[in-house]
Amino acid sequence: MSPQSDKISYEDLMGTTDVPASDDTYSLEDILAEYGGSRQQAIIRDVEKAVASPDEEPPSQPDSTPPPEKKRSFRKTATAPVRETEPEDPPDPILEAERIRQEAQSRLLAQAAELPTPPRPLSLEEVVGSTVEAVIEDTQEPLLPPKRGLFSRRKLPDTEQLYAKAEEPVKKEKPPRPERPVEESAANYREAFRRQSGPLSLAFLLALLPPAALLAEQSGVVIPYWSGQPRIQALVLLVLLVLEALACRHVFFKAMRVLTRKSFTSECLVSLSVVVSALDCIAALMLPTRTAAPPYAGVTVLTLAFAQWGLSRESRGMYDTFRTAALDEEPPYLVTDTGRGACKQKGTLSGFTNTALGEHFPLLAQTVLMPLVAVATLVFAGLSSLGQGRGGDFLLNWSVLLCAGSTLSLPLCWSLPFSRLARHLQKAGCAVAGWKGAEAISRRKTMILGDTDLFPPGTIQLNGVKVYGEELKKVTAYASALTKAAGCGLDRLFEGLRRSEGGWPEEVDDFGFYEEGGYSGTIHGETVLLGTASFMRKMEVRLPGDINLKTGVFLAVDKHLAAVFAVKYNASENVDFALQMMRRCHITPILASRDPNITPALLKRKFAKNLKLEFPSLSDRVALSEAELDRDLPRALLFREGLLPYAETVAGSRRLCKAVRRAAGLSLFGSVAGVILVFYLVFLSSYSLMSTLAMDVFLLLWTLPVFLLSDWTGRY
Numbered sequence: 001m002s003p004q005s006d007k008i009s010y011e012d013l014m015g016t017t018d019v020p021a022s023d024d025t026y027s028l029e030d031i032l033a034e035y036g037g038s039r040q041q042a043i044i045r046d047v048e049k050a051v052a053s054p055d056e057e058p059p060s061q062p063d064s065t066p067p068p069e070k071k072r073s074f075r076k077t078a079t080a081p082v083r084e085t086e087p088e089d090p091p092d093p094i095l096e097a098e099r100i101r102q103e104a105q106s107r108l109l110a111q112a113a114e115l116p117t118p119p120r121p122l123s124l125e126e127v128v129g130s131t132v133e134a135v136i137e138d139t140q141e142p143l144l145p146p147k148r149g150l151f152s153r154r155k156l157p158d159t160e161q162l163y164a165k166a167e168e169p170v171k172k173e174k175p176p177r178p179e180r181p182v183e184e185s186a187a188n189y190r191e192a193f194r195r196q197s198g199p200l201s202l203a204f205l206l207a208l209l210p211p212a213a214l215l216a217e218q219s220g221v222v223i224p225y226w227s228g229q230p231r232i233q234a235l236v237l238l239v240l241l242v243l244e245a246l247a248c249r250h251v252f253f254k255a256m257r258v259l260t261r262k263s264f265t266s267e268c269l270v271s272l273s274v275v276v277s278a279l280d281c282i283a284a285l286m287l288p289t290r291t292a293a294p295p296y297a298g299v300t301v302l303t304l305a306f307a308q309w310g311l312s313r314e315s316r317g318m319y320d321t322f323r324t325a326a327l328d329e330e331p332p333y334l335v336t337d338t339g340r341g342a343c344k345q346k347g348t349l350s351g352f353t354n355t356a357l358g359e360h361f362p363l364l365a366q367t368v369l370m371p372l373v374a375v376a377t378l379v380f381a382g383l384s385s386l387g388q389g390r391g392g393d394f395l396l397n398w399s400v401l402l403c404a405g406s407t408l409s410l411p412l413c414w415s416l417p418f419s420r421l422a423r424h425l426q427k428a429g430c431a432v433a434g435w436k437g438a439e440a441i442s443r444r445k446t447m448i449l450g451d452t453d454l455f456p457p458g459t460i461q462l463n464g465v466k467v468y469g470e471e472l473k474k475v476t477a478y479a480s481a482l483t484k485a486a487g488c489g490l491d492r493l494f495e496g497l498r499r500s501e502g503g504w505p506e507e508v509d510d511f512g513f514y515e516e517g518g519y520s521g522t523i524h525g526e527t528v529l530l531g532t533a534s535f536m537r538k539m540e541v542r543l544p545g546d547i548n549l550k551t552g553v554f555l556a557v558d559k560h561l562a563a564v565f566a567v568k569y570n571a572s573e574n575v576d577f578a579l580q581m582m583r584r585c586h587i588t589p590i591l592a593s594r595d596p597n598i599t600p601a602l603l604k605r606k607f608a609k610n611l612k613l614e615f616p617s618l619s620d621r622v623a624l625s626e627a628e629l630d631r632d633l634p635r636a637l638l639f640r641e642g643l644l645p646y647a648e649t650v651a652g653s654r655r656l657c658k659a660v661r662r663a664a665g666l667s668l669f670g671s672v673a674g675v676i677l678v679f680y681l682v683f684l685s686s687y688s689l690m691s692t693l694a695m696d697v698f699l700l701l702w703t704l705p706v707f708l709l710s711d712w713t714g715r716y
Helices: 010-014 028-035 038-050 093-114 124-139 182-197 200-218 230-247 249-260 266-286 297-325 352-356 361-384 391-405 415-427 434-441 472-486 491-501 533-538 573-584 600-606 618-629 643-683 692-713
Strands: 333-337 342-345 430-432 446-449 460-467 509-514 518-523 526-531 552-557 560-569 588-591 636-638
Touching: 182 297, 182 352, 200 230, 200 297, 200 692, 230 249, 230 266, 230 297, 249 266, 249 297, 266 297, 266 361, 266 391, 297 352, 297 391, 297 415, 297 430, 297 692, 333 434, 333 643, 342 618, 352 434, 361 391, 361 643, 391 643, 391 692, 415 430, 415 434, 415 643, 415 692, 430 434, 430 643, 434 636, 434 643, 446 618, 446 643, 460 472, 460 491, 472 491, 472 509, 472 518, 472 526, 472 552, 472 560, 509 618, 526 533, 533 552, 573 588, 573 643, 636 643, 643 692
Parallel strands: 342 446, 446 588
Antiparallel strands: 333 342, 333 636, 430 636, 460 560, 509 518, 518 526, 526 552, 552 560
8 A cells, every 4th residue: 555545635634625635755764854853863873783784894993083074975765764874883783683683573473473464575674664663663652643533543442531521529518516515505594594584574564564554544544644645655665665675685685696697587576676666756755747646665565575585485495405414414215216207216415405406497487487577567667658648657657567567476486385395394304305306206107116115124924934845944045045136025034034043045046037926046056936826836836735825925946845935914004194195196106016925916905995006017127126226316315214205205296396386377377467457557547446455465365376385285
């Protein structure tokens, strides 16, 4: 193939061209002369010296005087490279040429072994040329980079990539928030409750003075320096408002903290109402164009007192919660949330404080709605005053709209139910981690119950043992080993029996559960079975016909009956009360028992017949019972044994969540409804229908559902 055939012209790439392709051929010398460097020329000189003719006379030895520089001549041929005569010759050119010739022949023979056709004879010039090219390729990178991509003559391999894949950003996990010790949190909330509850008596006393004066006037009592004196009334209300603001200063502190977190709650609306009402009192004293209606500062004083009460109740609930949590650094049990429901586990207090301090539902709901209510009061105040040419009534209308919007029940819809439940659980030796903890463990309305939850220690008794052809010491040791490997509630019973009989603890190999109600294992090479009578029959173990035990435990060694244990399960009153409580609160127990005798039929015989529970398959029961060994985040803490504290915590948390949601919904609805109703009345200038006494009664009526729901939270 000619060199021209390997060329790619511009016409081949673009389709048309006006410049014809060149027909000249180039030898290796031309290419090296054009693109080669000092390294290529040095290699050519070394090769030409090696193949130089032996007839040429070696140059004379150089003396101290350098010889004159000779001009190099080049001869261009079509088949052989240009030879360059050098003044120096190698010491043994014949041996060097023979070595190069042998290397070239061995290279060509190796290439010919891979080709289907034998190689053709090569001349010495071709050998030298190919050798020079091979040396150049091995010693230096190519002069021009190979073509890739669109103009490549060969397809790109599948392993090559045109573009490097962008590295996925590494997601940095947020470090856990540092947690304050429960003892410190309990001390802080105790101090906060003391500070916030101290001025409550004075706050409510100041809040009762304006409605009491109005009631006296409506009854015909004339109050000196008050009745018929609007300016004096405005001044007195301003003084009362200032005193109330000083007594309830913690409301303003919380409002500022909430605003720094970019939220807006009822405390912020109450603080704004205090400022606007104070300005309205000043306008009643100095602005003659204002309508001769008494200021609504008396209503604002009442809303400020209820906001302070809400803060004190929340601090009391948190104090009771952390005081209970500080009883022990390693609580006996904690309640966590799993995929199937609430689960009682063993763990530590790590994470309880951060969970308890999380944001509750009313706070999140108020953050969404309260800014809209605040803007609506401002717009409605402008429409009812400036829009009707009554600019002097702007502060009057805005103050009464803010009083209607900041209802008395908004600060209490979370604090009252939570403080009541925390106080109740504190007496029962339990604590729930605020809203997040209560919502987590009551979300699925199910509870995972184990053997010891339904039949705590002391309620399972052994009425008798009958041995068949074995020693009592051996059968008790085998039964104790199997129940310990199973992790069921019978472990303590058989462990005590083994110790009383003087048996040694045994190790079980190849342990397994059976859906039919039993266990199997290998002890000292013997196959041991332990379970109910139906399990023994299905495992082809013959039983005596005179044995009729509903809750008996049978032991078989190598398919032969070895012992029968008469076990009695006694119902506990606390467990019965707890199951009835769960039924009333619509909480379904999930039976995760490992004892083959604890079945729904047994529970209905021992407890209520209308008991409803879930009885999953054996694999699910084993998995759920193993969840009790996990150590998840604590949602609640239990410092007492038994099912009753566990059920009280979950049932109380469920009632708390329902009560708080309903109270928050009613309070927000009352806020919106009050703003709309008051806007209608102030638009018509019907201030006589919105006296301070009427507004107080209207706002107090919205607090009645919150009180009822708070009392309902602790009754389960």
